[in-house]
Amino acid sequence: MEKVLVAKGLNKYFTEPNRFQVLKNITFSVEKGEFLSVIGKSGCGKSTLLYLLSTMDTDYEGSIEMKGQLLTGKGQNELAKFRNKNLGFVFQFHYLLPEFSALENVMLPALKLGEYSKEEIESRAYEKLKLLDMHDYALKKSTKLSGGQQQRVAIARALINDPAIIMGDEPTGNLDKANTDTVFNIFKELSREMGQTIITVTHDRDFANSSDRIIEMSDGEIIKGN
Amino acid sequence: MWFNRLNLKIARIHLFSKKKQTVIASLGVTFGIAMFVLMISVMTGVNKLLEDTQLTSTPHVRIYRDVGHERPTLLSLYNSGDTNWNLVHHQKPKDEPLNLRNGLLIARSLEKNPAVLGVSPQVSSQVFFNYGPAQLSGMLVGVDMEKEDRLYNVRSKVKSGSLEALVSSNDGILMGKGLADKMQVKAGDKVTVTTPKGDVVLLRVVGTFQMGIGAIDNVRCYTSLQTVQKILQQNTRYITDIHVKLLDLNKSTPLAREWQDRFGYRAEDWETANATILVSFTIRNIMTGVVVMTLLVVAGFGIYNIMNMTVYDKMKDIAIMKATGFESKDIIGVFISQAAFIGLMGAVVGLCIGYILSYLVSRVPFDGGEFLSVDHFPVNFDPKFYVFGIVFGVVTTILAGYFPSRKASKVDPVEILRG
Ligand SMILES: Nc1ncnc2c1ncn2[C@@H]1O[C@H](COP(=O)(O)OP(=O)(O)OP(=O)(O)O)[C@@H](O)[C@H]1O
């Protein structure tokens, strides 16, 4: 199988308040179309790892390769372009742009990519929102949405450019059972039908167990699943 | 590019979703620009009035015969050479008339020069005005009033009587207001005048004028060329001074030098004649410059602070945009567009307020007293200031938006999102 992500020897340190190692020699790879869950105790470094993988944090040791491209050492703008086209990210605290409506939030990465016309992007954004049952709230300001609603908009945004890899930091953390199932099914379908790779951090054991593979972390190390 | 449609759209949404903040930011620019416009209009207004008052009543170039002008001693002609020392104490000028030979011809040829605005040949003579037992010294200036008026706009300076009366009579004089007040004479009164040669003549005051400069108003009397020529017992070609006004004041120095060489008489340019006044102009202009610079620097820092806050306020948005694939140039574009809008809006309103304030100041009654003939505060409504104001406002705001947004666009997005 084709490897879509290869991480080698990742070390990450925080220096505030005093220097300590959050990630210790993390090495693993993910295959195309794989649905991967990362689990572990709170504070073990899952979010930190995901930020490294998402290329948003460039301050680390080791190397990260995605789609055959070495991303370590690339400049900010190149990374931004790569993220725009190939990565969809759902934050742990579902960050949306507060001045924009749900629809606009979903559309922005696609408008930036500029592969489709504005009309197409709008209808695609509606589609993604509908997938998550958020199309009724499309024109509402993002700050006027509940936590779970915001999270679903953020997932829709992560999907808009049909990225090769979708990363989620507890993407269902604020969702009820029904919505969690919806999101799970969407991810499952995307990985099966579209060959998109899913990497999610989750505390939800059931969610993790139903995915293709589980990586368990403890104290900044991978202890199971490699 | 920085300014694509998407970035402009984002900027617009930012601006309009926080209207209050946008208005407050613009007001910062408005305040600075309004103060700038008011300050520079008023300060240069005063400077310009003073300069104009001085300038309108002085010639740009004055041609006259200098007493003892560059005459080598006889001794040095006979006893020349490097090894010889000639000592001549207190050398006196020859007894020569003070007039310019061919004065009228020179005047006529100058009139043809395209750089010249007007030429007024005149005869001036030191005289004494007899005022009871006292004698007041003054200057009797014979002019062709039509030409003199072109140079100095004498007509508008007449306080009583009229110019026409001067032209039509052959013993009329137009007296400086300061002198007239001192002698307590009015239009129609007669005064006795003693010439340098000792002759006494009776002249009639037909009016008074005020240039706004004590050095002129307290001594000068205008009369016709023929009248002075007659009093001095000279022929009608007798001319002592030629006053010239140029189209461009700054050409006075080279032209004066050229004419001095050409005609062989002393040609004094405006700058040499008014060196002290020039110094005071320079100092006043430097003062104005310093005040305005200070104001602009303060305004600039105010604008910078505001834009800095505007950008840092949006730090989280910047991180999200970067996370979803926006590049540094997009972030900078978004904030520069906002800055341009804030700057433009602020500056335009600032210009309007500055104009209104300047206008109000220009309506304030202001008594120039004896010295200046104004009744309202002088304000300079030069469009240059408004152009500068708007350019400064917009450019400063854009720069003030550029630097913080460039800095913000460079951070790793997680630095902000991790909290
Ligand atoms: N900016 C930071 N500076 C210093 N230490 C940090 C910073 N961010 C996180 N940490 C520390 O790094 C460790 C890993 O944090 P991380 O957020 O990756 O945990 P996590 O596994 O995602 O936990 P959770 O399940 O609660 O989200 C924690 O001990 C945390 O205190």
Ligand SMILES: [Mg+2]
């Ligand atoms: Mg976490």
